[in-house]
């Protein structure tokens with residue numbers, strides 16, 4: 001067996017000593033220069049392994065604990081290694097020819113299955129699990145075992161599996177991440193790595209990364225501070241980059257920055273996987289983030305897209321402001337959410353009538369999502385009616401945990417709330433605010449469940465023929481109201497969408513299908529658009545372009561079913577259209593660097609997309 005591997009390595013010209021005394025570190029895909037070797041033919045002790053038998057060729061068994069030996073791997077996976085490599089493993093789908101050529105004989109049972117049968121079997125197995133977290137774990141295991149099959153399942157069964165790998169189940173997975181932890185996914189950068197972040201980035205096996213989703217775990221969905229266990233979010237978001245937006249998995253890097261947690265329960269939890277300390281703040285935090293941002297650019301270049309995800313708002317706005325002129329950064333909670341909600345509102349105009357400028361908006365929640373959406377609506381109206389932003393903001397009202405945001409509170413407000421402080425007497429209760437402001441659109445971004453009470457929803461129904469109600473908070477437990485409540489309390493008149501999915505509701509003999517207003521509609525296509533055009537900075541006009549493209553994908557049939565978002569089943573086509581519109585705007589603004597501009601951007605976007613079909617191995 002060793003003779004065969006040696007021959008193979010010779011044939012490849014990648015020859016590496018197996019001897020423990022040579023301290024070489026060889027990673028998949030490493031070049032000889034990268035492993036510090038300028039001689040293409042290293043000394044190979046052929047005798048060491050020839051014959052196999054019981055010889056301890058690596059010295060692995062003989063070595064005492066304090067005697068180091070070298071873990072090594074070759075650049076081309078075959079045999080057992082191939083089966084353990086999630087990027088190339090096809091499991092029972094390896095053909096007879098491939099089994100011969102890649103030393104797989106005997107390592108697999110004799111049957112060969114197609115990818116379609118594997119998919120069918122896997123879906124059948126997943127459906128046996130009644131507990132969502134078990135489905136999540138089965139999907140994560142599959143991703144770790146057979147990446148292409150994982151993505152085939154996710155793409156072909158997107159409506160069924162989105163709630164498994166994403167909200168709501170990913171929320172529970174993050175809460176229990178320590179207990180269910182099996183193999184690490186993504187990159188962990190903690191305070192311990194301060195001063196060494198560039199080295200840490202170099203430990204990641206893929207060299208050409210194009211998109212990073214990063215969290216510090218402080219505001220995971222509406223579940224609060226989950227510290228290092230927030231890793232489930234970047235992992236989940238990036239799997240959507242691939243499944244929904246077609247960005248190749250090898251180009252995606254999930255990162256969690258661990259600066260501690262203030263979650264007392266986690267600090268006491270013996271299975272917690274993060275630093276057991278309270279959160280670093282101020283200069284210590286800023287310095288770590290600054291080192292991270294510089295290291296990322298140094299390692300991956302100017303055009304690496306960094307998506308901030310689920311940071312608490314006291315850091316999120318500041319990070320976006322600090323890096324938006326120096327890096328290609330995008331905050332999904334502020335900007336992606338804004339773009340998806342604006343798309344829903346543009347689409348809804350066909351049902352409720354009027355223009356955006358004719359409507360009045362009331363938000364419960366004035367944080368990242370709330371003020372981000374509000375600002376994009378105001379910008380869109382300002383562009384459409386050519387009025388200053390200060391004017392168009394006046395039709396938008398926000399309520400935070402202290403009540404309606406009004407001028408008398410201005411001094412004490414966080415900076416991102418100040419533009420929304422309008423002239424009005426103080427109001428504490430949402431139901432009272434609804435009656436006073438008379439909104440046509442009610443948007444929940446509070447992270448607190450059950451806050452759209454019967455009173456609130458009935459007040460919306462009494463004011464509007466077709467009240468538009470968006471309960472955006474995630475996961476399902478934090479939704480401001482359920483789909484059933486929205487339809488029942490408005491007697492079937494609401495146009496309703498929520499951040500996490502709800503099943504169709506039957507009311508008075510009619511079936512109502514709620515939409516899902518989630519930034520997952522936007523960020524995969526948006527990111528693809530940036531990447532394929534080589535865009536160097538995010539501009540608000542790109543977010544507007546993404547909204548327009550998404551709204552344009554809602555069909556008459558969708559409207560007839562009461563939907564203001566197209567179903568996720570067509571998401572790849574939707575993402576290609578979003579990507580094309582975003583790229584087109586980037587070219588128009590001179591922000592795109594991939595030249596010449598492809599003539600048909602939709603076709604180009606589609607041609608860039610990763611497909612999970614197995615490849616044939618020579």
Ligand SMILES: NC(=O)C1=CN([C@@H]2O[C@H](COP(=O)(O)OP(=O)(O)OC[C@H]3O[C@@H](n4cnc5c(N)ncnc54)[C@H](OP(=O)(O)O)[C@@H]3O)[C@@H](O)[C@H]2O)C=CC1
Pocket residue numbers: 219220221222223312313332333334337340364365366367368369370399400401402444445446447448451472473474475478498499500517518519520
């Ligand atoms: N559907 C989607 O695509 C998205 C959904 N979200 C969801 O939105 C929620 C909020 O996220 P984000 O904006 O980032 O969070 P933030 O923490 O930035 O903002 C939360 C806001 O809600 C307010 N709030 C909290 N409790 C109440 C209450 N009882 N009554 C009224 N207001 C309250 C807070 O008030 P105060 O400022 O006074 O503390 C704050 O203004 C989360 O559940 C998240 O999952 C987020 C992004 C995308």
Ligand SMILES: CC(=O)C(=O)O
Pocket residue numbers: 167220221222310332333473474499518519520
């Ligand atoms: C969807 C999302 O990004 C959030 O709830 O934070």
Ligand SMILES: [Mg+2]
Pocket residue numbers: 221309310332333
């Ligand atoms: Mg988020």
